[in-house]
Amino acid sequence: xxxPAHRRPEYHKINKDLFVLTYGALVAQLCKDYEKDEDVxxxxxxxxxxxxxxxxxxxxxxxCVRRCHSYSEITDIIAQVAFKMYLGITPSVICNNSxxxxxxxILDKNPLVExxxxxxxxRSSLCYCNLLCGIIRGALEMVHLAADVTFLQDRLKGDxxxxxxxxxxxxxxxxxxxxxx
Amino acid sequence: MADAVLFEFLHTEMVAELWARASDPSPGGQxxxxxxxxxxxxxxxxxxxxxxxxxxxxxxxELDALKxxxxxxxxxVFQKQTDGLRTNHQGTYIILDNDFPLLVRMAAGQQYLExxxxxxxxxxxLLRGTLNTLGIKSLVTAAVAALPACKFQVVIQRA
Numbered sequence: 001x002x003x004p005a006h007r008r009p010e011y012h013k014i015n016k017d018l019f020v021l022t023y024g025a026l027v028a029q030l031c032k033d034y035e036k037d038e039d040v041x042x043x044x045x046x047x048x049x050x051x052x053x054x055x056x057x058x059x060x061x062x063x064c065v066r067r068c069h070s071y072s073e074i075t076d077i078i079a080q081v082a083f084k085m086y087l088g089i090t091p092s093v094i095c096n097n098s099x100x101x102x103x104x105x106i107l108d109k110n111p112l113v114e115x116x117x118x119x120x121x122x123r124s125s126l127c128y129c130n131l132l133c134g135i136i137r138g139a140l141e142m143v144h145l146a147a148d149v150t151f152l153q154d155r156l157k158g159d160x161x162x163x164x165x166x167x168x169x170x171x172x173x174x175x176x177x178x179x180x181x
Numbered sequence: 182m183a184d185a186v187l188f189e190f191l192h193t194e195m196v197a198e199l200w201a202r203a204s205d206p207s208p209g210g211q212x213x214x215x216x217x218x219x220x221x222x223x224x225x226x227x228x229x230x231x232x233x234x235x236x237x238x239x240x241x242x243e244l245d246a247l248k249x250x251x252x253x254x255x256x257x258v259f260q261k262q263t264d265g266l267r268t269n270h271q272g273t274y275i276i277l278d279n280d281f282p283l284l285v286r287m288a289a290g291q292q293y294l295e296x297x298x299x300x301x302x303x304x305x306x307l308l309r310g311t312l313n314t315l316g317i318k319s320l321v322t323a324a325v326a327a328l329p330a331c332k333f334q335v336v337i338q339r340a
Contacts, residue, residue: 014229014257019188021228022303025221026195047194051187058186086184115228131191 016088020114027128037125044127048134049141056139059085071168074145075103078136078166087111096165104152107162119156127151133164146170185260192283195221196299218302219309226310229254233314243337246315247274254311259283272337276308277330284329297325301333308333 026047030040063081068074072095079091083105091105112129119126127133133149140147146169153159199214240246251263255278265277283300287293301323309321318338325331 014232014254015185015188015260017229017232018225018258019191021225022188022191022195022221025224026191028224029199029217029221043198047191047198050194050197051190054190055186086187 016111020112023112023131024115027126031120031123031126037123037127040123041125041127041130044130045134045137048131048136049138050134051131052135052138052140053142055086055135056142059139071101071103074140075105075166079105082139091164101168103166105164105166107164110155110162113156116156124157127154128156129154129162136164136166140166140168188258189283189286192300192303193286195303200299215299215302218299219306222303222306222308223310223313224306225303226307226312227314228310229307230311230314240315243272243317244268246312246317247276247335249315250308250311251276254308258307272339274335274337276333276335278333279330281329281331284325284331288328291327293328294325297328297331298323301325301331305333308335 027040027044030043034040034043059082063077063085065077065081068077072093075093075095079093084090089107089109089111091107094104094106096102096104110129112132116128119128130151133151137147137149140149148165148167148169150165151163152165153161153163155162196218199217240249247266247268251266255261255263259278259282261278261280261282263276264279265275267275267277281301283304284297287296287300305321305323309319312319312321312335320336320338322334323331324334
């Protein structure tokens with residue numbers, strides 16, 4: 001290879017910026033097209049859902065995760081393997097209730113908002129990263145797990161952390177098979 | 182560290198989303214959707230261009246800038262290089278890619294020729310935006326004869 005070695009970090013950075021910038025352009029376009037924050041949030045969630053249903057195959061192919069036996073294991077894998085693989089961050093996981101079907105992912109760093117300082121004026125209910133909720137929901141559904149995924153806290157809205165809440169909707173012992181063929 | 186596949190999936194959803202919402206199915210309405218995608222690509226291209234290291238911005242010649250697109254930008258964005266660059270040395274350049282990643286998942290051959298332009302609009306804007314940051318005004322269009330091969334035509338706009 002005639003390419004000098006110091007070039008590689010550049011490509012990596014451009015590639016990472018590409019996704020974040022494209023996402024920003026998308027949110028900006030949706031804000032232009034829809035007046036209500038709820039509509040933008042809904043579209044971001046829907047788009048995320050579509051991505052999640054396909055991303056999960058890519059994830060399973062790359063990660064060789066073993067079968068999970070609890071919601072808590074699944075949430076750990078989402079945080080420690082999936083987020084790490086695609087976004088380079090590892091959110092911490094908290095279990096929110098004793099029946100162990102409600103969890104929170106606490107995002108210390110969020111690459112999606114790297115170039116966003118604050119929400120646009122008049123958009124205080126915008127869930128900027130709602131795509132992520134849709135992706136998680138879509139991915140879980142493809143492995144036969146229904147879940148509600150929403151933002152519980154958002155740094156962009158002034159909260160101290162960004163927190164994504166995952167609530168698994170069916171009883172664990174009703175589902176025997178998690179991996180789709 | 183956003184994996185390249187995330188961008189591909191996002192791009193596919195964007196195209197599907199913007200197309201589904203185009204309330205006007207006539208050619209005029211379709212043109213608007215293409216323009217919206219191209220414009221988004223332009224914004225992203227500009228921002229990407231602004232993040233490039235200083236030494237890449239000092240191209241002596243137009244051709245060097247185009248070579249940069251073909252080698253470095255393509256490698257960073259699509260993890261491959263282009264398959265050819267042609268020019269008439271009078272301001273028109275054609276970038277050839279026989280295996281364009283955003284078309285590869287669709288089909289091979291001529292089956293989805295009609296759909297192909299929507300998957301190329303964002304990239305046209307991306308190229309136009311990056312060139313803009315390099316100080317070059319251009320018009321970028323794309324043509325597909327058989328998926329997944331495509332050509333991007335860059336016409337430099339001189340004042």
